[in-house]
Amino acid sequence: MVKLYDTGVYLLSGKEIVCDDPHAAEQIKHKTGKQAAIEQAKRGTIAYSILKAHNTSSDEAKLQLKFDALTSHDITYVGIIQTARASGMTEFPVPYVLTNCHNSLCAVGGTINEDDHMFALSAAKKYGGVYVPANLAVIHSYNREMMSKCGRMILGSDSHTRYGALGTMAVGEGGGELAKQLLRKTYDLAAPAVIGVYLAGKPQPGVGPQDVALSIIGKVYDNSYVKNKVMEFIGDGVYNLDVEFRNSIDVMTTETTCWSSIWCTDEKVRHYYEVHGRPEDYRELKPAEIAYYDGLVYVDLAKIKPTIAMPFHPSNIYTIEELKANPLDIMHKVQTEARQQIDNPDITLDLVSKVRNGEIYVDQGLVAGCSGGTYDNIVAAANILDGQSTGNGVFTMSVYPGSQPAYIELVKNGAVAALMDAGVIVREAFCGPCFGAGDTPANQEFSIRHTTRNFPNREGSKPNEGQISCVALMDARSIAATARNGGKLTAATELDTHYHTPAYAFNRSIYDKRVYNGVGKADLSVELKFGPNIKDWPVIPSLTDHLLIKVISYITDPVTTTDELIPSGETSAFRSNPLRLAEFTLSRKDPAYVGKAKAVQQYELKRETGEDPSLLSEELKKVYAKIKAIPGYARLDAKKAGIGSTIFASKPGDGSAREQAASCQRVLGAWANLAGEYATKRYRSNLINWGMIPFLVNGEPKFRKDEYIFIPDVKAAILDGRKEIKAFIVGENVQEISLSVGDLTSDEKDIITAGCLINYYRE
Template identity: 30%
Template sequence: MGQTITEKILEDHLVDGDLETGEEIGIEIDQVLTQDTTGTMVWLQFEAMGLDEVQTEIAAQYCDHQTYQFDFKNTDDHRFLRSAAGTYGAYFSRPGNGICHNVHRENFAAPGKTLLGSDSHTPTPGGLGQLAIGAGGIDVTVAMGGAPYYIEMPEIVEVRLEGELPEWATAKDVILEMLRRLSVKGGVGKILEYTGPGVESLTAPERMTITNMGTELGATSSIFPTDEQTEDYLERVGRQEEYVELQPDDDAEYDDQIVVDLSDLEPLIAQPSMPDNVVPVREVAGEDVDQVIVGSCTNGAYEDILPAAKMLEGREVNPTTEMIVAPGSKQASEILAREGWVAEMMAAGVNFSEATCGACIGIGHVPASDSVSLRTFNRNFEGRSGIEDDNVYLCSPEVAAAAAITGEIVDPRDLADELEDLEDPGIELPDEYDASKVDLITPDEAVDDELVKGPNIGDVPLREDLDSDVEGEVLLKMEDNITTDHIIPATQDILMYRSNIEKLSEFTLSRVDDTFAERAQAADGGVLLAGENYGQGSSREHAAMCPMYLGVEAVLAQSFARIHRANLFNFGIVPLTIDEDTYADIDQGDEVEIVDDVHEAVTSGQEEFTIRVNGDDEYTATLDASARERDILAAGGKLAWTKAQAEEGG
């Protein structure tokens, strides 16, 4: 039987298991990436495991989420990360050099290779034919130490692209259309493999906008075949020798198929406050816009900013609107500056930011209260912009620029009818991505050979073996689609404690209930109750580590997002699935007891658990876990488990 691209890459890297949907497989990892929010814990865990050198072909440490140096904490973290990269043999990208996915695609992404990253948008280089997966920090630590990465073999879904994009429709509209159809849960447990005649009309950067935002569908990864467009991009970044041909076999079999006719697409927009709340731009036209931001790992590349710059050439940003361009990498800024586009944008009234995640996680450029912000980003979860009552829309750079010009949401096709000299700027790649590499320090050029830790860098928290008795109060009942931003917000005032779990845990779930941390500590633990898709969003392992630190022993949810579910195992918290009726019957404050001997049940492979509520009513909850996941849980988490494994192996 023929193979899909995903199967070909997985087979090449397979060290354990069979490529059967739902079976656990172990794969070899060629490259890893981490960023400054998740990276400090990655390296502290690397140190705690007693590992002494990176074993993957490439390991790269980026500083992108918290580049502003408000006080010593972020700066200390960056210094620690540089020292860790130097000590253990990783590349180090200095703060301001750009967002991990942008810098990684420019320098390392390669077709046919595997990449594991402690950031949920790691699948971005799928647009270049790389199989790239986001994971929790400790999974990255272990892979960096040379161990396989284990994952349940996902379903492989063919997304067949027909036709070509019409004028003013963009790659962003392709992925917004996918979100409109499938929702933020539609990709869970799946790898989306793009095929069909429409693929060849999309440049590699456009493909990477689509694969980047496959994360919002909950997909494990997204991938494109390779062709002349891939070769062309690799040539322009000066790495043409890394090209490999990757196509599915003619008789490849997929678990499902989705057809998208590109020629049917039009400018789309995701309304507040979920990326799948998608409608045609024309449906919301006329709404006043206070702020426009072009940037992020989704649409912050040279190719994304240039169309906006062209639309603004000779025009001005509307006086009622503020427009910010936040490039995805310094390389993009440097090339745009050399070509004169930065000056053009500044003359039009654009405020140019450093290359950082920044506004995407509410660090800088926080919108005014009760205002509308249009962004080219990938997420608009409520409060993520830095204020609770935000109204963030997601769109293409073209729609964003049209709004900056008019001060309101407008379909760029309608604006083009009005302004005769406004044309669809299309996509244009630079002849050569010829920017300086001074901000990317190679392992050979490392300037440190020992770890440097500032006072805000704490120890890695550890949990004891899983208890036989798991019981406690339902500390919080939450609804569907709770994000990792709800669990541990990524805003500056909170995430500056990312290397100090004792302090960071005080903010756990504070966006849902600001008394949570105090109550959890007073109760000496307990359980959490949630609806569907619990833990969607980022790969942030702090969202499991902090509840663990506060004593949370189990989460009962109707379903879990993939990375967060893995993080719960990695930090010794029992993730149990319950049905809708059980969810409805249990309330916050109820006393829940798992009737079974939990340690024994977990290790023996038991799937159904009995939970007793308030000493009376009994319900069934399910633990769907592989033997390896059960061992990790029983050991109290992955760090303890990995250390024990290493000791056993001598």
């Protein structure tokens, strides 16, 4: 059971909840003998103390943060280092961990993965970083094991950068924000609200962390209850959960769209640090005697049931019990809703056929990555499958331990043997299954996964090409129970299993023997190793006085994910070549986008060489004739108006932190996005860092696809921080509209007008 409070709450001594109502002060005075002032009580949260310790500004409302460490993987680190290098970086000022867990398979058709890995190793040596070789650990497993510390803050270029259960506030962001930290700049944001997540009780046997996480996501995603806020986990239920159970819940907080997370710590966390050879990195974190939260999510762990997130979002949840009780109706409902998210009307999607004789049958089970591949999850799966068989039919199951230290313990205690004996394939540490580079389901297959996401354009699906698979998220325990029944959907609570988790011993020598740790040992004499497909960023123009943008893509879906803006999977082979990668922009959502963007970009390239844009084509002659007919613009100098493309999307940016979702649009000549709202802060930040204006459109857009929008004096409007920016739709007729950009920091204004982060720091 998950309940949301519709008011803020006071928490007394970490246990008692008092709603913020007219009687709150009286109740608190009676219980504690103290007065309760909201502003003082807000300083009682764990989040407040950590943010304060990392804030370099004198204003508590406007934070300027410096992080203790940074982390990236091999889809993102080349672009980040190239950006920082082009901006004047000479060394990594804080520990920077470069893991190789996303592109550790052989590349086909683009950058050879090992070229990027050798670039990263040379960068770690040159600038003083940490290099984790391929298949040794997934990014978040390594950082939990080696980089977490109570009270620390870590910034990562992966959206699932979350180490709150270990007392570390971690944030997943686009590469531009890491480049700023590498350049000794700050991460700027308004102080986020803090939402308490009160865990009560204890889960029943067979209920796992994914069940808890999905139950929370299902309650808070659609209503944006925690969007861009900090989730602070408190309550007696925390102490009933093992640390790895907490870690698996924590990493899924990303799917709520919260900004970061933090948990109170206890003796179990102390033991975690001791086992990992870092007892000095533990300290107790807990709220003050009186702490105030801007909202509260109350979770009764005892009432959580095995849960499944059906296609195509982690918030589309059902209990397995209710799904099995009414399979045909629910599968038909999910199938109908799923089809509405796919633009290809010819695609076949048939979930109803997975129901046979009243039972639901799945084709594949997978336990992997930062959410599923923990030691405890895999041991629990082995407990269920010990002495059993997954069968020799269509159903297959794979397990990916999150790190080699976890893997070797699973080998020693017999868990790997039990899984393999049951027919499970045990693989290396690899994030690929989460984005379609490992165990990719066949067309029309139904896959159940303890991973992080189940968007329609992930796991290898290509809806615009007729290729579709349906992924549902489940806990490792229920996946193992389903495997034990040959693919018949089964909740782990339906089985009578004796769960036994052998004590974990961390073998640090595995890392000591293979990881290069150059922190504090920068050597500028080292030459960076460039493979032939590792390219520099192209030159990006600075913002002009005026702007003329063409709406070349118009997306009305409720949410547009980063996987739709720039697909994962096959595009990764070109991740280090900005121009080649840009060829995939919106390829699964709007295949015509790239051609249209290039056509508009040609106008801008000619303008930059001094040609008069109003004379470049019949189309532009008509557009400029209409603009010059607007009162006050008869003498407009067209050479001072940049020309570019833009997209409209109702709510873009849910999902990955990959900056390529923005940078690919930019290198194709985009100047802006138009949106009703932005799904995440990180996508909006990516736009800004690439010099793209994050315009907001109030209400139903009045412009249409392929129409131009003229924004006069846009540079001045950005620098002046105008709340409303005048613009004109230049279609069949000219219509004045108003746009806005929300609040921008001083640096953000300068970055946008400079054209991008690289230009800003060069200047």
